[in-house]
Amino acid sequence: MQVQTHKEECIMKLQAALDTLTLEECLALLDHTKGAVDIAEVGTPFIIECGMEPVRAIKAAHPEIEVLADAKIMDAGEFEADKCFEAGADIVTVLGVSYDETIEGVVRSAKTHGGQVMVDMIGVMDLAARARELDKMGVDYICVHTAFDIQGTGQKDPLEDLKVVNAVIENARAAVAGGVKLATVDAIAAEKPGVIVVGGAICNADDPAVMATAMKERMK
C-alpha cells in the first residue's frame, strides 16, 4: 500500500484575495468562476473599509465556498477570532509574529466554532524555527507571505520561503501569498502547498473570472 504524506493527501485550493473590489464585484466574480475559487478571502483592506459585512454577504450568497477573514490578528486572539467566526468566516488569519498566547486564543476560538486558522508569516525572520513551533500549536495553514510593500524589491522569494516551510511542517499545510501570478503559479504549485493565494492577478485582470479559472487549471 502506498502511504500518502499530509502534503499529498489533499487538493490544492485557490484562494482569491478580494482586497480592492466592491462587494457587488466580488459576488459577480464568484458567480462566474463556477467552482474555480475554493476560498474567498475578504482581504484586510476590505475589512478595514466594511468590517465583517462582506464576510456575512459572501457566505450567504455562496455557502459552498469557504470564506477567509484576513483579519491579520495580532492581539486579543480569541476575542477577535470569535467576531470573525460569528460573522460566518470559515478561516481566520493571525500573524505568526504574534505571541504564542494570541495564536493559542485563535486556535481555541476556531475549535469552538468549527473553523480553521491560517497563520500569516509576514515579517517572520526565522521562517523554519517559527513554522516548527506553530506546527505544534494546532493551526491549519502556515502561509508564507511576500508583503505587498516589498513585492518587486527582491527581498523575498516566495518559492524559496515555501520550500523552507514545507520542509519542516508535519501537521499544518503550507500556503503561499504575495504577488502570485500566472507566470509564477506553476513552480509554486509544484511544491504542493495546501493553498495558493492570488489577489491582484485576479482582481486587476481584464476578466477576473477567466483569470481565476486559468489559475485553478494550473493547480490541477
Ligand SMILES: O=C(CO)[C@H](O)[C@H](O)COP(=O)(O)O
Ligand atoms: O494579504 C494581502 C496583502 O497583505 C494580499 O491579500 C495578498 O498578498 C494577496 O494579494 P496579491 O496577490 O495581490 O499580493
